Amino acid sequence: MAQLVIDRIRAALDAVAARRSAGSRPQSVCAAVSAEAAAGTPGPSGYPLLAPLLSPSVEAPVGLCLKGDELTRAMLNSSTFAYRVEGTDAKMKPGIIGTAPGEHAEFCIDVDRLGRGERFTVLLGHLVSYEHMGIARVTCEGECSCPAEEVDAFVKGGQFSVFKAKVLELARARAPAAKPPPRAGCGCQLRLEILPKSGSGEFKFKVLSLMTASKPGQLKFGHQAGFNVRPEEPRTEKTEQWLTDSTNRVRERERKGELPPWAKTEAKAAG
CATH class of the missing domain: 2.60.120.260 (Galactose-binding domain-like)
Known part of the structure; x- marks a missing residue:
């Protein structure tokens, strides 16, 4: 479980850094990370990312x-x-x-x-x-x-x-x-x-x-x-x-x- 949390944080930070360098808006970063998690995108350890810490219903x-x-x-x-x-x-x-x-x-x-x-x-x-x-x-x-x-x-x-x-x-x-x-x-x-x-x-x-x-x-x-x-x-x-x-x-x-x-x-x- 600890590794899953670490993967989730690393993936989110990587996504933010990548999209910042591309000049994207913060809401685009959140949307992309949420989409990756929903799709079961694997983290560095091979496990799928956890669901977003803030769900779309919370942000909406x-x-x-x-x-x-x-x-x-x-x-x-x-x-x-x-x-x-x-x-x-x-x-x-x-x-x-x-x-x-x-x-x-x-x-x-x-x-x-x-x-x-x-x-x-x-x-x-x-x-x-x-x-x-x-x-x-x-x-x-x-x-x-x-x-x-x-x-x-x-x-x-x-x-x-x-x-x-x-x-x-x-x-x-x-x-x-x-x-x-x-x-x-x-x-x-x-x-x-x-x-x-x-x-x-x-x-x-x-x-x-x-x-x-x-x-x-x-x-x-x-x-x-x-x-x-x-x-x-x-x-x-x-x-x-x-x-x-x-x-x-x-x-x-x-x-x-x-x-x-x-x-x-x-x-x-x-x-």
Whole structure:
């Protein structure tokens, strides 16, 4: 039994290391390890891997993990934020952007598998900077509730633009919503609206990533490793291809009518 446990841990670590080097997302790692275990893939000693320590039913209730252009899939058509890839070289930052007071973004969260009144956590990854940035008010609608909060993306002093994570505590509503959800899998709507006040004198707000989990501790891996959307090295042929692929995916979904008409793409190539 001890050897089986060791094999399980080794296989999981090997899978994480391999997929990290390939630049995959943390949820892909979990899915791959689970699939290997379910298929009875043998470990180093020849014994099959044990079942996942966390079953799909445990991870499923609110397993949202999105960044970059993936965020557009969770947005409602009424949103006025737009997808853009900004920056050059190691400072590339793809995300969803609003630039004026009143502009808003609404993200869908599927809460159907949560119990009534059950709490969960959202990790909102956003840009903070010493210039241009404003304040967004975060509220919840539909089948969920949360305290209204203001998220200030302006940081006075210095000269930097970096990722920051805002932890939000939500709960599924104890009673059904008064009106049906805007679409399937959108019982809870997380709304961000840019406020008409700003420490920088401008109002930009940029969402970089969005994660959900039934427990805060489940978000640590994604926060530390999976949601650093900035490349770790100067732009190379590989990162140029990543930028092109990311933009092309959004354009293809626009062509197929899978994105709302306001969606925009912008790729700023290195000079």
